[in-house]
Amino acid sequence: MTLATNQLTPGIVRAEQAARRVGVIGAGAIGRSVIDVLARGGVDGAVLACVVSQHPVGGLSVPQLTPTEAIGTCDVIVECADQVVVRQYAAKILDSGVDFLVTSVGAFADEALLRTALAAGPGRLMFTSGAVGGVDLLANAAAEEPLERVRIVSRKLPSSLLQPWMDAETHERVRTTEAPLEIFHGSAREAARFFPRSLNVAATVAFAVGDFDLVEVSLVADPTAELTTHVIEAEGPTGRYRFEIANRPSPENPRTSGVVPHAVLRSLSVLVGHPVRIV
Numbered sequence: 001m002t003l004a005t006n007q008l009t010p011g012i013v014r015a016e017q018a019a020r021r022v023g024v025i026g027a028g029a030i031g032r033s034v035i036d037v038l039a040r041g042g043v044d045g046a047v048l049a050c051v052v053s054q055h056p057v058g059g060l061s062v063p064q065l066t067p068t069e070a071i072g073t074c075d076v077i078v079e080c081a082d083q084v085v086v087r088q089y090a091a092k093i094l095d096s097g098v099d100f101l102v103t104s105v106g107a108f109a110d111e112a113l114l115r116t117a118l119a120a121g122p123g124r125l126m127f128t129s130g131a132v133g134g135v136d137l138l139a140n141a142a143a144e145e146p147l148e149r150v151r152i153v154s155r156k157l158p159s160s161l162l163q164p165w166m167d168a169e170t171h172e173r174v175r176t177t178e179a180p181l182e183i184f185h186g187s188a189r190e191a192a193r194f195f196p197r198s199l200n201v202a203a204t205v206a207f208a209v210g211d212f213d214l215v216e217v218s219l220v221a222d223p224t225a226e227l228t229t230h231v232i233e234a235e236g237p238t239g240r241y242r243f244e245i246a247n248r249p250s251p252e253n254p255r256t257s258g259v260v261p262h263a264v265l266r267s268l269s270v271l272v273g274h275p276v277r278i279v
Ligand SMILES: NC(=O)c1ccc[n+]([C@@H]2O[C@H](COP(=O)([O-])OP(=O)(O)OC[C@H]3O[C@@H](n4cnc5c(N)ncnc54)[C@H](O)[C@@H]3O)[C@@H](O)[C@H]2O)c1
Pocket: 025, 026, 027, 028, 029, 030, 031, 052, 053, 054, 055, 080, 081, 082, 083, 084, 085, 103, 104, 105, 128, 129, 130, 131, 132, 196, 197, 198, 200, 201, 204, 252, 253, 255, 256, 257, 260
């Protein structure tokens, strides 16, 4: 996949400042694109320093390191791997003074992990908005008083929703469904546990509104879902909100939307101090 340079306002030049050294964990659908853009200097103020991957990654101009080596080498670590990586390394990264940009946002549905990460530092913890939009407005709306109702209905191709914990019958029912089938209904906290790789959107919205248990999630396996859709509705003292998102799945990984690497790069651009930002 080819990505354009992730500049919010092309042509704006940063004041002279040392580029921050960035390590990327994970070189799959998201990570590979992020690595390639960083390697060609596509994020102003950031330089690719290393890659961490379970497998050898081809065509790298930087070393492939262990997580511990990467922490000792980088100013910023970008996670594009798995919730397990977040659980294992979040505190260590932040305690080492390294900023941590997280893609597997659902990991923080685990309250103990979130508490540990929030107590860690001086590195800063940041979540990419990833596949979802409108989270800034939802956060603003929830700032003064809690929202009363937040609901997300996500539709994805059945093949992208199969889980190792499903018994044979459920697995087959989801895989072969010919009509839209609701396969999960519950809180964003439960969603992150049962669909760790498919419902980061719900976790991101939960962070925006400050409550994993308030956010009601319905997940639909839809054999006609050429695009992955999320309809987010929220209501509270400040108003009523409705966002509808239809993302084209990544050709490399149908569970992931193709827009996510762009989101990660833009988040990184903000983190390293791009002079113009939407906040
Ligand atoms: N925030 C969002 O909106 C959003 C959207 C899509 C995906 N995601 C999440 O982003 C993460 C990456 O997604 P993807 O589509 O690139 O997945 P992917 O499966 O295509 O790639 C993940 C890569 O990480 C590597 N990896 C896994 N565990 C590792 C470890 N311990 N150390 C080093 N490398 C490891 C894998 O080998 C793989 O190459 C997933 O957790 C996914 O759920 C978030």
